[in-house]
Amino acid sequence: MSAPAAAIRPGDALRREWHRFTPQERIGRWLVWLAIVASLVWAVRTVEIIPEFLADAPQQMADLLVRMWPPDLAHYYPSVHDALIETLHIATLGTVFSFALAVPLALMAARNICRIPALNALAQLLLVASRSVNSLVWALIFVAVFGPGAAAGTFAIAFRSVGFVGKLLAEALEETAPGPVEALRATGAPWGSVMLKGVWPQVQPAFWGIALFRWDINVRESAVLGLVGAGGIGVVLDDAINFFQWDRVATVLLAILAVVIIAEILVTRIRARLI
8 A cells, every 4th residue: 555645745755865975985085094004004013113112212312311411512613613614505505506407497397488398297307306315315326426525415405406496496487477478579579588577577586485495494404414424514413423422412413403593593584575
């Protein structure tokens, strides 16, 4: 027998239950979570974390801090001071060299500047290759080429920075307004004048912002290149650690912290004035 007419509501046939995700999307989300958990379990089993060492870590850290205090401030001059100056030189020269290499690649990578897809792809490949290699690995390569010293650190900083600088510059170039460029081209202006008068004023704030930001990063990175023989304050730090001179290690770490803080303050103030 059919149900009474009064028991059937007019909207029952059109009523649907709403779900945020489709069944395929829910299965996909669960698979992603399963892959993440499996990766974490695999990583923990692979690195072989020893629970005894983890339990003893707070005591060892406290003992290390006791041996580092008080810092040997008499060790600062001249060895730490000279190494700090060399670190700043490495960061500055490396940043300048990186821009000399990154600007042509950025022009090639920007699709509104370079209309050749093959050159765009080549430039993007070189920028990705630069970013994919860590600065310490670059330092090891250039130490093998130039030998230990500041030259290896400078080129390591430069080649590491090319990918970062070139990518951001290329994005800034692609975001420029086409109006001024088209107007200059319509008047018959040469390519150099188009870039100088139509593109440069638009990317100038981004250029200086990228330069200051990258120099700030390079100051931090160049502080550890000496651990692989690429000059800078890392050499002094490595020597102090190898000879278990923990009070001198504290002095070096405090000097690095002071330089990083001062560099951060300078970069912030300069950016506020330029941009």
